[in-house]
Amino acid sequence: YLVGRKHKRLFDRAGITGPKAWPLVGNAPLMINESPKTVFDLQWRLIQTHGKNVRCQILQDRGFMTADPKMIEAIMSSQQTIQKNNLYGLLVNWLGDGLLLSKGKKWFRRRKIITPAFHFKILEQFVEVFDQQSAIMAKNLYDRADGKTVINMFPVACLCAMDIIAETAMGVKINAQLQPNFPYVQSVKTASGMLAERFVNPAQRLDISMRLFFPSAFAKLSANIKAMQDFTNNVISERRDLLQKSISDGTYETTNASPLDDVGQKRRMALLDVLLQSSIDGAPLSNEDIREEVDTFMFEGHDTTTSSIAFTCYLLARHPEVQARVFQEVRDVLGDEKDAPVNIQLLGELKYLECVIKESLRLFPSVPIIGRHIVEDTLLDGKLIPAKTDVMILIYHSQRDPDYFPEPNKFVPERFSPERKGEINPFAYTPFSAGPRNCIGQKFAMLEMKSTISKMVRHFELLPLGEDVQLVLNLILRSTTGINVGLKPRVY
């Protein structure tokens, strides 16, 4: 009660208002007729009525939502507000205390040692994986590329993204695109789907309620999480043994070198190899420490890029003039041979494609909402925010705010052209978050997206077939109607 009074007093003073809260349940009744499909509209209505900061309370969780770039800047830039809120709790069973979920000193130390894993030199060698896996994606699509068949790009991009992240994070090929029934692939798909469901279903949100009311679903989820963790643990043990062997037989090379593998080719460093060679205060990371991080990469690094690749293909299909310009750039930079390999420098030259991907992430941010928990009284954008406040940062809404983006619902890649640099407020546009807790994989993601999308455009003309998207807020942004295109092989 006292916490509630303090919140009310400080929020009133800060001018942050919201819909009427009921005793005990707060604003929960507001959600009764809502669903993950309508929640974006509800948030728009609340913003229109109460402004860009909206007070809200679900049961005893008190806080506010913000789509205000000034507030977003204050939260994302501060070291004091980097703790995640309890919505992320449902990922703990899988990801443990990995980078996405950890807090305080642990997060800080982990972030410091994981950052070099995303160094240019490491990313450079991943481009080959991006290229090879997107070639498989394109090849698999030919039998449906008749100009008439509707293709939902989400599952297609998902298998490709899974292949990419498994090979780069763990150094193993799981062949998701060639054998989608491989048990590990099935477990990742099942667990990601079930976690997305838990996110939108309050009755499944807490372990205890899911165990009680959905015992078989809980058992299924737990079994799939265990299967994924066993797989990751085995890979880690094998790679650690290899590392130890190379140290004892004198063939050990450091992170930046590329030792030769059994067949005399340069062996690619996986993200986990970098972690195996890292230490905190002289002590190496344990297998469990590494497992948490590798599983975090597997989770954060496949659904997000899947969503973005699929939405970008969808937008290109529906904007032929933009697609023509992308195709021209791709031909100019990569040439006319569809399967000629790409590299990091060539991808860097695809400037217009980069604008297209950025604009696609503005309209369809893979992570539409992120959460923080404010632990102690904190001054943010001149407002004293009380301790124990949950914040939801409405990335989707701030990126469609007409005050910051004229004609906000229009797909205009030129907004991001180098000539217009400086026109976009960096805290109105945060698809990768910003500040100390931003996405560590954003350069990785951009290279992956450029590889896969350029490959699609080199092989196919994308056509506006199938139903339009119907957005739904899941763990990531998805569409209930699919993310549809048609394809026609390119002749040139």
Ligand code: HEM
């Ligand atoms: C289009 C692709 C991607 C998007 C839009 C995206 C977006 C984001 C966002 C918004 C966050 C902040 C989450 C939060 O504060 O709760 C985040 C964090 C993170 N992302 Fe990404 N991400 C993408 C791809 C990737 C990839 C490919 C990887 C790894 C290979 C990755 C690894 C991570 C990790 C480890 C964090 C946690 C960082 C920390 O808390 O220090 N992401 N990402």
